[in-house]
Amino acid sequence: MIGFIMKKAILVLFLVLFCPPIISAQRINTTINSVWRFHKGDINTSVKAIATENWQIVNLPHTWNDRDAFDEIPGYYRGTCWYVKELRVPLEWKEKRVVLQFEGANQKAEVYLNGNLLGDHIGGYTAFAFDLTDGLKYGEVNTVLVKVDNEHDENIPPLSGDFTFYGGIYRNVRLIVTEPVHFEICNDASDGVFVETPLVNEQKALVTINGSIENNTSERKKIVVETLIIDKDRRVVAEKSSRFLLPPESKTGFSIEGLHIPAPKLWSPESPYLYQTITQIREEDNTAVIIDKAVLPLGIRWFEFDNEGSFLLNGKPLKLIGANRHQDFEDLGNALPDSYHYNDLKTIKTLGFNFVRLAHYPQAPEVYRACDELGLLVWSEIPIVNEISQSREFSNNCLHMQQEHIRQTRNHPCVIFYGYMNEVLLGLQYDRKLTAADHQQTVAAILDLAKKLNMLTKTEAPDRFTAMALHYYQEYNESGLTEIPDVVGWNLYFGWYYEDLGDLTKFLSEQHARYPKRPMIVSEFGPGADTRIHAETPAPWDFSEDYQNVMHASYLKQMMDMPYLSGFAVWNFADFGSDGREDTIPSVNQKGILNFNRTEKDVCGLYRAYFTHEPVLHIASRNYAWRTGLETSEGTGTCIDSVWVFSNQDKIELLLNGKTLGQKKVEDHQVSFEVPFKNGRNLLNAIDENGHSDQIVINYNVVPLHLNPSGVGDLAINVGARVSFFDPGTKVMWIPDRAYTPKSWGYVGGVPFTKNDRQLKTGISQKILGTDCNPLFQTFVEGIKSYRFDVPDGKYRLTLCFAEYISRGSKSDLINNFSFGDSPVSTPEPREFGISINGKDSLDNLNLERDYGDLRAVTFDFIVIAENGTGIKVDFHAIIGKALLNGIRISSI
Ligand code: GCB
Secondary structure (H helix, E strand, O other): OHHHHHHHHHHHHHHHHHOOOOOEOOOEEEEOOOOEEEEEOOOOOOHHHOOOOOOEEEOOOOOOOOOOOOOOOOOOOOOEEEEEEEEEEOHHHHHOEEEEEEOOOEOEEEEEEOOEEEEEEEOOOOOEEEEOHHHOOOOEEEEEEEEEEOOOOOOOOOOOOOOOOOOEOOOOEEEEEEOOEEEOOOOOOOOOEEEEEEEEOOOEEEEEEEEEEEEOOOOOEEEEEEEEEEOOOOOEEEEEEEEEEEOOOEEEEEEEEEEEEEOOOOEOOOOEOOEEEEEEEEEOOEEEEEEEEEEEEEOOOOEEEOOOOOEEEOOEEOOEEEEEOOOOEOOOEOOOOHHHHHHHHHHHHHOOOOEEEEOOOOOOHHHHHHHHHHOOEEEEEOOOEOOOOOOHHHHHHHHHHHHHHHHHHOOOOOEEEEEEEEOOOHHHHHOOOOOHHHHHHHHHHHHHHHHHHHHHHHHHOOOOEEEEEEOOOOHHHHOOHHHOOOEEEEEOOEOOOEOOOOHHHHHHHHHHHHOOOOOEEEEEOOOOOEOOEEOOOOOOOOOEHHHHHHHHHHHHHHHHOOOOOOEEEEOOOEOEEOOOOOOOOOOEEOOOOEOOOOOEOOHHHHHHHHHOOOOOEEEOOOOOOEEEEEOOOOOOOEEEEEEEEEEOOOEEEEEEOOEEEEEEEOEOOEEEEEEEEEOEEEEEEEEEOOOOEEEEEEEEEEEOOOOOOOOOOEEEEEOOOOOEEEEOOOOEEEEEOOEOOOOOEEEEOOEEEOOOOOOOOOOOOOOOEOOOOHHHHOOEEEOOOEEEEOOOOEEEEEEEEEOOOOOEOOHHHHHOOOOOOOOOEOOOOOOEEEEEEOOEEEEEEEOHHHHHOOOEOEEEEEEEEEOOOOOEEEEEEEEEOOOEEOEEEEEEO
């Protein structure tokens, strides 16, 4: 033991004598996310007198809208809340600078230190920092109090938008402690040191580092600033230093130019090679000590558009294959730990994308870091969405936000486009009260702001392109707005909000013919989809996964065939919170190719097939493995359904329970098979010519076409619908409806309000209260006379489902419930009806609105005996208005 201690002592002595001392006085940079206290609502005492001991303990990132933005009560809390953090500050920090940095707080913040206001910040998506040094009590506990407010403010963008404006300190808070001589920290919460590459080609890259250094001492300081560029193996590939004289209490700009890297390894999505720049400060008379250090990523790449508007990276054409991304997640709102951000970008990368649009606002620092590392090109933008305010304050806030955004992100090689407006004419297009003169004046104000933002962006980031996203509205071209940014992004929803899928090519080819040199991107496209909904004949607005497959397949084929289109970005990577939405999942925009919790929708397989290099075979039934369907012809016990396989292979053979269904050629990365499913377990196996395979088990419940005499186990009908709806809670599959035919089942009389035909009755899109099964209650048959099941004699449970609806005034409001302007809503038509089952009065005077309220799920379970071979017949007797039925289920008991 003594020998061991001796050996250890000798080793320590050796290290002390022969190793250089630790000479780096590096800054501390740490999150302080744990144990804050939170108070919902404002306070009415003075800041100095607040009692915070009983406030709720929370960790950051935190939002107060993770629940209420998804509950049944309209709206969510938009107002003031408070946070407090106790901060023990060591005595030794007295000689240092201490800075508090917020990566984001939505949307206004006021920060107090020990009861004194440090400052405020406007805007929910950019970082901000305050220097605490002068107000700190060293060797004691200090109190940081933060007031955060997410109330609507006419002077702060976004004014409106199809996403939830969750409030809170929803990103990291960091504490940064430096020596008194340090790189600037409070320059719009940027790195304070900036990396530029004024010249890049395959032979060489020239790198410039610039920024500012603060001297917070009362002495003149002679310093050396040196920059090293190191490669991935930490070998120094370029190096330079300069001397500077810093006056006392000063800020001095510096620039280190001409760092030369011969034959650089280029950064690209395929090979995201990153160098690092290490810029450090030493005192001239004590060069052994590094007093501050900035380590930044360096990706060497260049990009441009050719004369036809095609994008080139490092001199080679590259189609931008992208996904848009919102920053929230199921149950967390926008308060995501960094690893959630990273996982999203990683998923985007593995689906084969090379491009991300961070819509509609700057995102967390981790997002840009991940994109550098993973090789994802980025379009980043500020949230001027749908409309502007014409006040000077609004425009100043927008300009400052863009400045912060750029300063905070421009060190990231991934960023290629800076955007500043999304569909900014939308509000104006739908404002029916605007006079022609006001309209003109608003357009002029928008143009003016766009020009200012474009100019600021070019000044702050001369080495990036400016971009703007537009909706399908000619005034963007006519007003001259499209002439302002370098890149025009079109958000296009042909085959969803308007017209047909094929109109995409027509529109874009016309645009290209009119503006042949204009760089053009499809910055959004995609339909809403719900993995619980499936359709044999998919159609717009049915919210089926199948229509999502159809629409994406059609867009991909068209867009990949357009050499003049520089790229596109799917709307959206994942479903996201949008409080005003009432599709089939209330408060959620369902256009994600992944669900809100990041489980995949089937269309992900199509993207993999198109854009990844590994062999892909994907049987598109991942979320439809439990099926119920009607026998295709009587007595066969078979139900023929189409099954799609997405693949990047040439030919696919599909086998059902080991028996081949033939081999087919894959076209446009997909192929479909008609599969004769039998009742029970069906094993599907897809194989290609090289032996790659995919398999899935589909459990099928084949419903006999004629119910007599084989009987019925459980039959649930999504009344009025052409789609099936699976309720994962009860595991009941509600199958599409049909008109009654003898020996079978169906409705008699009335008009089905399906959700999948824009030409016919469209069903409703409003949120239904008291249920998670919106799709079941959003379609119905109105004016129904009877519902019949020709079941054998026996005892049954019969479930009837109803919801009174409110009709919206016009068809366009029905199909796009997120529209602007007045969307006239009429109260329910008066309606009262009675129901008899097999001739027996069972419900009298049912008045849904009066007795339950409108848009509320109402169900009744009856025990019914079928006898004398007459089956079950439910008759509806209208008393006032028309009877209606939303769902019906029978099960033998
Ligand atoms: C758009 C908007 C986006 C919406 C999307 C939609 O064009 O830019 O914010 O979420 O449409 O789903 O309607």
